[in-house]
Structure formats: structure tokens, C-alpha cells
Amino acid sequence: MKILLINTPRSPENRILEFAPEAAKPFIHKRLIGPPLGLMTIAAAVKDHDVLLFDTKGEFDLSSEHPSLTALVKKLVLEFRPDIVGSTAITSELYYAWEIFTEAKKIDPGIITVLGGLHPTLLPYDCFHPSVDVVCPGQSPHVFREVVRSLDKKTTLNAIPGILLNKGHGLVRTAGKPLFWDAADADYLMPDREPLKRWISTYKVGGSPFPSTYIFTSLGCPYKCTFCSIWPQFKGKYYQRTVESIISELQLIPDYPVVRFADANTVVDLDFMNTLFDRILEEGIRKTFIMDIRADVASKHPGIIRKMAKGGLKVVICGFESYRDEELKKYRKSSPASDIAKAIGVFHDNDIMIRGNYVIPNDYTEDDFRAIEDYSASNPVVYAGYTILTPMPGTVFYKQVKQEITDYDYLKYNFFNSVMKTALPYEKFHERVGSLWLIKKGKDVI
Ligand code: B12
Ligand code: SF4
Known part of the structure; x- marks a missing residue:
């Protein structure tokens, strides 16, 4: 065929x-x-x-x-x-x-x-x-x-x-349930990157001269944030790959000196990550790693961050979401705002560049925008990103706010457009979110 x-x-x-x-x-x-x-x-x-x-x-x-x-x-x-x-x-x-x-x-x-x-x-x-x-x-x-x-x-x-x-x-x-496919472990299929060679020059991030690729070390996430699509995609389950299959894949991709882990949440099992980075060091695998790590993980487990930094971890994307505990609780983030400052300290101690991402809810007023500006400008993150809290279809948040959705055009469901009525006038709201990008500005696309 x-x-x-x-x-x-x-x-x-x-x-x-x-x-x-x-x-x-x-x-x-x-x-x-x-x-x-x-x-x-x-x-x-x-x-x-x-x-x-x-x-x-x-x-x-x-x-x-x-x-x-x-x-x-x-x-x-x-x-x-x-x-x-x-x-x-x-x-x-x-x-x-x-x-x-x-x-x-x-x-x-x-x-x-x-x-x-x-x-x-x-x-x-x-x-x-x-x-x-x-x-x-x-x-x-x-x-x-x-x-x-x-x-x-x-x-x-x-x-x-x-x-x-x-x-x-x-x-x-059709009737029946498909057989379970153990996508991360027994049935893992190594992606063939060869057909993508034509576009390799476009896979560069953050001004790096080297192309980057994604690999996943796990699928799903054990947390249950209300706005997130990933845990519903995996029905709340978390699947980990084996250390040796990741090592083999890393050894097979010499054309990609930069590797971004595509995991929802890379550091969940500390022993696993410890072993993975021991093996990376043992095998002499030299790559620049980028990954998503939660603030609470970094603040509670600085040792693992130190180990990963030694093995090539250079950039971390951290979903701060908000600096207000009441908002974090509403999102079921399971990580208090106080973890943010601690995590920033741990990453900086290990020379890791950090991008902190905030989500901006539609009900933010001028006062809220000023407050987040003050907070974001006062913490020592290198880069920060600000997107819109979006009710992605299939999430808990979507069900919570269904009545407030005003725009069902799926093209706008990419975190860059409000699809709900905003407290500020529509244009002003987006202008204010846009102006936040002036704080901790960085042109990379991480
Ligand atoms: C890698 C990735 C990307 C890559 C590649 C995606 C692509 N197709 O081009 C890039 C970087 C381009 C990307 C872009 C975006 N992404 Co993205 N991305 C991811 C990420 C990190 C991993 C996805 C992944 O590779 N999973 C592993 C693979 C193996 O699983 P999979 O894709 O689900 O595929 C399996 C099945 O779904 C199925 N399957 C998939 N396709 C097909 C096709 C057929 C025919 C069949 C039979 C089966 C099948 O089989 C596959 C193998 O088992 C996820 C977050 C996450 N950790 O899941 C976000 C994620 C998917 N991205 C997301 C978003 C929103 C975006 C952006 C819109 C972000 C933005 N604001 O800009 C952009 C889109 C474009 C842009 N503006 O640049 C959201 C999607 C939410 C939603 N409900 O739509 C996610 C979940 C992140 C999040 N925080 O919510 N993304
Ligand atoms: S936002 Fe991050 S921590 Fe929360 S459920 Fe989604 S992937 Fe997990």
C-alpha cells in the first residue's frame, strides 16, 4: 500500500x-x-x-x-x-x-x-x-x-x-476495545527521523546553530491540572520508557546535538532520572537537553537537577501558571506559589536557563496585569512566556466554563487568543497580555 x-x-x-x-x-x-x-x-x-x-x-x-x-x-x-x-x-x-x-x-x-x-x-x-x-x-x-x-x-x-x-x-x-498498546515500553517504536532530513535546518531553537529533535521518555502525567489536555489524553495514567531504550535512541541521533524531551513532565520518577543521567554520563553522550520540569520538583529535589545539569540539561521550561495560591489551587496545580522562587534558585545555581510560563485568565483587570508585571519583573528568570488560559475541549476547565465560551473557532485554540468574554475590552486584553512579553524578554522559541 x-x-x-x-x-x-x-x-x-x-x-x-x-x-x-x-x-x-x-x-x-x-x-x-x-x-x-x-x-x-x-x-x-x-x-x-x-x-x-x-x-x-x-x-x-x-x-x-x-x-x-x-x-x-x-x-x-x-x-x-x-x-x-x-x-x-x-x-x-x-x-x-x-x-x-x-x-x-x-x-x-x-x-x-x-x-x-x-x-x-x-x-x-x-x-x-x-x-x-x-x-x-x-x-x-x-x-x-x-x-x-x-x-x-x-x-x-x-x-x-x-x-x-x-x-x-x-x-x-466499531464494536470492541483495541488491544492495549504499550507505547512507552514493550511496544515502543523508534521514530525514523530520516524522512525529516529535508526540514532539519528549520528545527533550530533559541538561536542555536544546531538542529534539535524531540524524544519522549514518558507519556501522560500523574497530575490533574484543570486546564491540561495531556492527562485526559492518557486517562490519568503515566507510562515510563526504559532507560536503555532512551540511551539507544540518543546514540542513534548524532545529527541532533539539541534534544528536547517531549514529556508532559519529565521528572516524575526520581530513581529513573538518576539512572538515566548516570547512563548518559557513563556512555559519554554529549547533548544539550531541554525539558519541562515542575517548580515543586526542582524546589524539593535540587540533587536531581544538579545531576541532570552535569549530564547536559541546559534549558528548563517551567509552567509557573500563576504566582497567586488561590489561582494555583483553582487550577489544581498541586504546587504552591512559594515553590517558584525556590525552583528559580535551584536552576540558577546549576547554570540552567529557565523559561517560566504564566497563564493569563480572561477575567484579569488592569490591577491584575499590574500585579503580575510587578511579580514577573521582580524574579530572576531569564525568559518568561505569557499565554491565555484557554478552555481546550476535553479538559476539566472546558466543562467548568462552557457557558462562558464565546468563540468556537478551533484555529484560535492555541493559547494565543481568548475564546471567552474578557473583563477588559477584547483588544485591550490581548494588548496587555502582549505587553507582558516585554518583561524578561527572550526571542527564543522554547
Ligand atoms: C511535540 C509537540 C509539538 C511539536 C510537534 C507537533 C506536530 N505534530 O507538529 C511542535 C513543537 C511543532 C508543537 C507545536 C504546538 N503545540 Co504541541 N506539543 C508537543 C508535545 C510536547 C508532545 C506531543 C508528542 O509528540 N507526543 C508523543 C507522541 C508519540 O504522541 P501523539 O502525538 O499523541 O501520537 C500518538 C497518538 O496520538 C496517535 N496518533 C497521532 N497522530 C496520528 C495519526 C494517525 C493517522 C494515527 C492512526 C494515529 C496517530 O499515535 C501516535 C503514536 O502512538 C505535546 C505535550 C505532551 N507532552 O504531550 C504538546 C501539545 C500536543 N501541543 C500543544 C499545542 C497547543 C501546541 C501549539 C499550538 C502551541 C502554541 N501555542 O504555539 C503549537 C502549534 C503550532 C505552533 N504555534 O507552533 C498542546 C495541544 C493541546 C490541544 N488540546 O490542542 C499540547 C498537548 C501541549 C499542552 N501544553 O497542552 N507541539
Ligand atoms: S499542566 Fe503539567 S503538571 Fe499539570 S497535568 Fe498537565 S502536564 Fe501534568
């Missing part, structure tokens, strides 16, 4: 950037960079077939003169002539998956389209669209393999448990 996997482009909607003061604009995130780990894993699952993986994010970053998405899909489909087109979608990119599938089917109505990823996992029925034939929720490389096998052998897809099939009037789930 010929399988074309297309990574969706990113949503350009960014009201923070649009309304920010000119001076702040250079510092606001415009894009995040990284290879599509999910699709790379899907490609690895069907490697016995003829697979073409195309990263539109990388392609659009290569040149500002890039063709439109439909023109690009048309060219790919006409040249490759796939039997199956697959794509992946987070919430803000769902419409692009539909656009890709619509164009593919326009050229060849016989193409079967398959959608997977975070949004289809959280809200599979929400993915209904005339262009979508099959939805595969969850960690589903094995399910996709079955779909391909069934299409190849021309057997019915109804026999594959737990997928959703487009029956014209809507998506209908």
Missing part, C-alpha cells in the same frame, strides 16, 4: 501578537519547532509499506514563498498516488487535517483518509467531516497497522475494534 502521512500546518491565529505593542512583538512566540513524533511513530508501524511522511510545518518554515496547503497536497497526491492519506491533529489544527483530506479526495476519491492524534483521542466524534473516513483514537500505531492490512486485503474495517468509521450521517464506533 502507498501511505502518505502529512503533518498539519500550525494555526496562524495570534491575537496577542496582533494587538501587542510594537516593542513587544519580536519577543512573542510565533511558532514552535519540532518534528511530528506521533506521525513518525505511525510511519514506523507500517514501514513494510511504501510510506511518505511530509512535514508542512517544516516546509512552510523553509521558505516564506511556500505554496498554499491545497496546492502542496495536490502536488504530493499527484506525484505519490497514495492509497491512504493519514494526518494528525491537535485542536487548533483539526481544520487543516480536513483541508488535507478534502484536497486528497478531490484528486482521487478512492483515497482512504485516516485521522489520529490528541484531538481525535479526546473528542473522536468531534472529528466528523465528509473528508474523514476513519478515526483512530489513542496511541494507535497497531490499530493503524490493522487498518492498512484490512484495506490491503480488502476486508471490512468493521472488524477492527475501537475505530470510528464515517457512515455518512456521522462517525460510528
Whole structure:
């Protein structure tokens, strides 16, 4: 079978950037960079077939003169002539998956389209669209393999448990539950980065001359923050990879001196991280590591931070979210505001650059903005990022504020646009969030 996997482009909607003061604009995130780990894993699952993986994010970053998405899909489909087109979608990119599938089917109505990823996992029925034939929720490389096998052998897809099939009037789930796929451990599939070589020059962060890649050491998260999509994606479970499989993967990627851990939360099991970094040092693996670490972990366990710094940890992204305990409690962050200052101290003691991220709720008034400005300016973080507290569909927060949502355009669900009524006038609110980026400004895209 010929399988074309297309990574969706990113949503350009960014009201923070649009309304920010000119001076702040250079510092606001415009894009995040990284290879599509999910699709790379899907490609690895069907490697016995003829697979073409195309990263539109990388392609659009290569040149500002890039063709439109439909023109690009048309060219790919006409040249490759796939039997199956697959794509992946987070919430803000769902419409692009539909656009890709619509164009593919326009050229060849016989193409079967398959959608997977975070949004289809959280809200599979929400993915209904005339262009979508099959939805595969969850960690589903094995399910996709079955779909391909069934299409190849021309057997019915109804026999594959737990997928959703487009029956014209809507998506209908097939009977049964798919077999558990131990994506992090026994069934881990090493992503093949070779097909991404074309875009390697675009995978650079923070002014580094070296390309970066993502690897995950775990999936899911044991915490339950109300605004977060990740723990619902994994139904609250946390899966850890083995130390040796991570070591092998790190040894296989000499082209990527910078490695960002794609974990929701990298340091959960301290013994695991201790062993991993012992092995990294033992094997002489020299890379710059970037990871997400919670403030409470750093403040309570400075020893592990010291160990990781020795092994190459240079940049940490820390979701501060808020400096107010009442807000942190509301978000179920399980980490008091006092941990922030302690964590900053630990990271700085170990020469680790830290980006602290805050989420700004829609009800912030001028006084609240002034208060966060004072707080953020007073702590010694190198970089800080400020995004909007967004009710991502499928989260607890979405259910809590459903009645207050005013905008259901998924393109805006990327943390850069308010989709709820704001206390300040709409434009002013985004302008104020934008102006926060002037504090601790850094042009990197971490
Ligand atoms: C790597 C990553 C990226 C990468 C690559 C994503 C891509 N596809 O291009 C980059 C850096 C580009 C990226 C960008 C963004 N991201 Co991001 N990203 C992640 C991250 C850290 C890891 C995802 C991952 O690789 N997981 C591991 C893989 C193996 O799992 P997976 O992707 O789910 O894939 C499996 C299944 O879903 C399924 N599957 C997936 N695709 C397909 C396709 C088919 C056909 C099938 C059958 C199955 C299937 O099988 C896969 C293998 O088991 C997550 C956070 C996290 N820790 O989960 C956020 C996350 C997914 N990102 C998020 C967001 C919001 C963004 C941005 C919008 C952020 C922003 N404000 O700018 C941007 C988008 C574009 C931009 N503005 O630049 C949110 C999504 C929330 C939501 N509900 O939509 C997350 C959850 C982070 C968060 N804090 O909430 N991201
Ligand atoms: S915000 Fe971070 S700590 Fe909270 S549930 Fe999500 S990944 Fe876990």
C-alpha cells in the first residue's frame, strides 16, 4: 500500500501578537519547532509499506514563498498516488487535517483518509467531516497497522475494534476495545527521523546553530491540572520508557546535538532520572537537553537537577501558571506559589536557563496585569512566556466554563487568543497580555 502521512500546518491565529505593542512583538512566540513524533511513530508501524511522511510545518518554515496547503497536497497526491492519506491533529489544527483530506479526495476519491492524534483521542466524534473516513483514537500505531492490512486485503474495517468509521450521517464506533498498546515500553517504536532530513535546518531553537529533535521518555502525567489536555489524553495514567531504550535512541541521533524531551513532565520518577543521567554520563553522550520540569520538583529535589545539569540539561521550561495560591489551587496545580522562587534558585545555581510560563485568565483587570508585571519583573528568570488560559475541549476547565465560551473557532485554540468574554475590552486584553512579553524578554522559541 502507498501511505502518505502529512503533518498539519500550525494555526496562524495570534491575537496577542496582533494587538501587542510594537516593542513587544519580536519577543512573542510565533511558532514552535519540532518534528511530528506521533506521525513518525505511525510511519514506523507500517514501514513494510511504501510510506511518505511530509512535514508542512517544516516546509512552510523553509521558505516564506511556500505554496498554499491545497496546492502542496495536490502536488504530493499527484506525484505519490497514495492509497491512504493519514494526518494528525491537535485542536487548533483539526481544520487543516480536513483541508488535507478534502484536497486528497478531490484528486482521487478512492483515497482512504485516516485521522489520529490528541484531538481525535479526546473528542473522536468531534472529528466528523465528509473528508474523514476513519478515526483512530489513542496511541494507535497497531490499530493503524490493522487498518492498512484490512484495506490491503480488502476486508471490512468493521472488524477492527475501537475505530470510528464515517457512515455518512456521522462517525460510528466499531464494536470492541483495541488491544492495549504499550507505547512507552514493550511496544515502543523508534521514530525514523530520516524522512525529516529535508526540514532539519528549520528545527533550530533559541538561536542555536544546531538542529534539535524531540524524544519522549514518558507519556501522560500523574497530575490533574484543570486546564491540561495531556492527562485526559492518557486517562490519568503515566507510562515510563526504559532507560536503555532512551540511551539507544540518543546514540542513534548524532545529527541532533539539541534534544528536547517531549514529556508532559519529565521528572516524575526520581530513581529513573538518576539512572538515566548516570547512563548518559557513563556512555559519554554529549547533548544539550531541554525539558519541562515542575517548580515543586526542582524546589524539593535540587540533587536531581544538579545531576541532570552535569549530564547536559541546559534549558528548563517551567509552567509557573500563576504566582497567586488561590489561582494555583483553582487550577489544581498541586504546587504552591512559594515553590517558584525556590525552583528559580535551584536552576540558577546549576547554570540552567529557565523559561517560566504564566497563564493569563480572561477575567484579569488592569490591577491584575499590574500585579503580575510587578511579580514577573521582580524574579530572576531569564525568559518568561505569557499565554491565555484557554478552555481546550476535553479538559476539566472546558466543562467548568462552557457557558462562558464565546468563540468556537478551533484555529484560535492555541493559547494565543481568548475564546471567552474578557473583563477588559477584547483588544485591550490581548494588548496587555502582549505587553507582558516585554518583561524578561527572550526571542527564543522554547
Ligand atoms: C511535540 C509537540 C509539538 C511539536 C510537534 C507537533 C506536530 N505534530 O507538529 C511542535 C513543537 C511543532 C508543537 C507545536 C504546538 N503545540 Co504541541 N506539543 C508537543 C508535545 C510536547 C508532545 C506531543 C508528542 O509528540 N507526543 C508523543 C507522541 C508519540 O504522541 P501523539 O502525538 O499523541 O501520537 C500518538 C497518538 O496520538 C496517535 N496518533 C497521532 N497522530 C496520528 C495519526 C494517525 C493517522 C494515527 C492512526 C494515529 C496517530 O499515535 C501516535 C503514536 O502512538 C505535546 C505535550 C505532551 N507532552 O504531550 C504538546 C501539545 C500536543 N501541543 C500543544 C499545542 C497547543 C501546541 C501549539 C499550538 C502551541 C502554541 N501555542 O504555539 C503549537 C502549534 C503550532 C505552533 N504555534 O507552533 C498542546 C495541544 C493541546 C490541544 N488540546 O490542542 C499540547 C498537548 C501541549 C499542552 N501544553 O497542552 N507541539
Ligand atoms: S499542566 Fe503539567 S503538571 Fe499539570 S497535568 Fe498537565 S502536564 Fe501534568
